[in-house]
Amino acid sequence: MDEETLPGGVANAGSVVRVGPHVLRPSTPQTPLLHQLLRHVRAAGFEGVPEPLGIEPDGRERLVFIEGDVPCPPFPRWAQSDQALASIARLLARFHAASSGFEWPRNASWSTELADPSGGAAICHNDVCLENVIFREGTAVALIDFDFVAPGRPLYDLSQMAKMCVPVDTVEDAAVWGWEPADRSNRLRVMADAYGLQDERSGLVDGLEEAMRAGDGFVRRRVERGEPAFIQMWETMGGGARYQRRWEWFQENRDRFLDALE
Secondary structure: OEEOOOOOOOEEEEOEEOOOEEEEEEOOOOOOHHHHHHHHHHHOOOOOOOEEEEEEOOOOEEEEEOOEOOOOOOOOOOHHOHHHHHHHHHHHHHHHHOOOOOOOOOOOOOOOOOOOOOOOEEEEOOOOOOOHEOOOOOOOOEEEEOOOOEEEEEHHHHHHHHHHHHEEEEEHHHHHOHHHHOOOOHHHHHHHHHHHOOOOHHHHHHHHHHHHHHHHHHHHHHHHHOOOOHHHHHHHHHHHHHHHHHHHHHHHHHHHHHHOOO
16 A cells, blocks of 8 residues: 655654555664553553554554644644643543553663663653644544653653653744643643642642743754754754743742632
8 A cells, every 4th residue: 555654753754654444654672662652551441542462574663543632833722722632641641550560681781861860660652732633523542652751750640741742842932833822820730630649639740841941952952963853843943042941931830720629
């Protein structure tokens, strides 16, 4: 069958294709381990992840295609709704529950680029952004792109999601990706409530600081390595000045985020 290039992504942009009922995408040294994880959560009754089929002779992984809508910039209005945000948080909570009990094989390795700096025993996706969520009728039904999975704290994974899906950013910089103005502190509360976060709610704000540092460092390293896709994104976002604006905006609004979570 002909290969249909699927939109979205940065590092893998243009390299993820659909072939009939399947998806082919670049694999990594961690792909066999990630396939074990996906099989584990599906066996636990969580079908919100792709079904892995194996690795092709050309090195690409093969997965079952999941029908639905994947928002790409500029993000459509329906994907920016509180209802959509809450559905992603509920989906992530279910993923965390289904992945509990998964045991990393001895001497297994994983990507450390976006991993929880404090460590932890839970399985974290670490890259839950709108482009990595499949929706049906405005409701999140599946997570995709598990390249940055690593052990960590669920709260940190939720913070990574908040950074990108609330999003935590200035109005002007968020608008570059099509985000409309919104009460970001209220959206953080909506997300925390939908996830079912009870204890350590204020820790979500501390986690946001960690997530911003990790994300900023990740992009900078890719730019310094000369990766064209990340250089283009870096320039589109306004370079290092953009990250400084976001950090300063977050510090100015930190108390608002804390108050919203009480």
